[in-house]
Every structure is written in structure tokens, then in C-alpha cells.
Amino acid sequence: MIAMSVLYVEYIRDLFSSTLSLRSNIIEELEKTIMDIPYDEIIIDFSGVKSMSIEFAKEYLTIKHRSNKVINEVNLPLDLQPTMDKALGSLKIPAS
Numbered sequence: 064m065i066a067m068s069v070l071y072v073e074y075i076r077d078l079f080s081s082t083l084s085l086r087s088n089i090i091e092e093l094e095k096t097i098m099d100i101p102y103d104e105i106i107i108d109f110s111g112v113k114s115m116s117i118e119f120a121k122e123y124l125t126i127k128h129r130s131n132k133v134i135n136e137v138n139l140p141l142d143l144q145p146t147m148d149k150a151l152g153s154l155k156i157p158a159s
Contacts, residue, residue, distance in 0.1 A: 071102040076111040085118040094126045103132050110138040120150035128154075 078096060079089060097105065124147070127134045139147065 070104045070106055071100050072106040072108055073097075073100070074108045074110065076109070081111050081113045083112060083115040083119045083123075085116055085122060089119070090122045090126070093123065097126060097130055097132065097134070100132070105132055105134045107134060107136050108138050109136060109140065109143070112140060112143065115143050115146050117146055117150055117153075120147050121154055124150055124154055 073096065075083065078093070136147075
């Protein structure tokens with residue numbers, strides 16, 4: 064018998080907006096959303112995201128690193144990858 068794991072997909076654009084920036088409660092909301100998902104593996108889908116601040120990326124990666132869940136990103140627009148890479152480099156968090 065093959066065991067199948069269950070993945071949960073969260074569309075970050077639907078959760079916040081297509082422009083991801085650091086606002087007063089966005090980090091708490093993102094962390095609560097991730098922690099409240101009852102699955103160990105989560106896919107964060109960046110479809111439709113048009114912009115992302117470096118501050119948002121840093122906070123997102125910090126939450127991801129602190130979580131005991133497996134979190135992967137999909138559909139991150141190519142023009143936003145440098146923002147995510149810069150945030151990751153500034154935090155000294157190992158890439159996953």
C-alpha cells in the first residue's frame with residue numbers, strides 16, 4: 064500500500080493582493096494562516112502576484128523558516144525571484 068501525503072495550496076494573491084508589501088497586520092495574518100493549516104505540507108502559489116517588497120519577502124521567509132511545516136513556493140514570477148533571493152541572502156537562512 065502506498066501512503067499519500069496531503070498538500071494544501073494557498074494562493075497568496077487571494078489572501079492579500081497582487082502587490083505584496085509590509086503592512087501593519089500582514090505578517091501576523093500570514094503566520095496565523097500558515098499555522099492554522101492542518102497539513103504538514105503547504106504550497107504557496109504566487110500566481111498573479113505583480114510586485115513584492117523586500118521587507119515582505121524577508122518576513123515571509125522568516126515565517127517559513129520558523130514553521131515546522133514543509134512550505135514550497137510555486138508560480139513565483141521570474142521578475143520577483145531576485146527579490147526573494149536578496150531577502151534570503153540577507154537573512155542567512157539556508158535555501159530549501
